[in-house]
Amino acid sequence: MSTFLTVIIAVQVLSALTIIGLVLLQHGKGADMGAAFGSGASGSLFGATGSSNFLSKSTGVAAAIFFSATLALAFLGNRPASVSGGVMENLPAAPAAAGTAPAGVPATAVAPPAASAPATPASQANQIPK
Numbered sequence: 001m002s003t004f005l006t007v008i009i010a011v012q013v014l015s016a017l018t019i020i021g022l023v024l025l026q027h028g029k030g031a032d033m034g035a036a037f038g039s040g041a042s043g044s045l046f047g048a049t050g051s052s053n054f055l056s057k058s059t060g061v062a063a064a065i066f067f068s069a070t071l072a073l074a075f076l077g078n079r080p081a082s083v084s085g086g087v088m089e090n091l092p093a094a095p096a097a098a099g100t101a102p103a104g105v106p107a108t109a110v111a112p113p114a115a116s117a118p119a120t121p122a123s124q125a126n127q128i129p130k
Contacts, residue, residue, distance in 0.1 A: 005076060010067035018062040026055045 005073075008069050008072050008076070012066060012073065015062050015066040015069060019059060019066060020079060021054055022059040026059070
């Protein structure tokens with residue numbers, strides 16, 4: 001499934017780059033007036049009129065591929081994940097008591113339970129430590 005997702009993403013990126021290139025190759029509607037006065041558009045790769053049909057159809061095909069890849073990614077991303085168990089199932093068992101050591105750890109490595117903090121005089125209770 002991961003390979004299929006990677007292929008779809010690659011197809012989508014390539015089709016997006018193709019659309020960008022094809023749109024940049026086309027001349028806009030404002031260039032038609034310049035072509036009438038001989039600004040060099042008649043010497044283009046496909047001639048004065050042939051580029052619009054070929055490039056427009058190619059852009060349409062690339063757009064259709066892009067949209068179908070986007071729909072496939074949306075469909076695959078919307079599917080619920082398979083439930084194989086929770087994250088907590090892979091954790092080791094917790095120790096039984098707070099002062100006991102887990103298996104394989106010496107008892108001296110376990111810190112004793114924390115004692116309550118010593119009482120401070122009332123004059124020092126509101127002071128900020130330095």
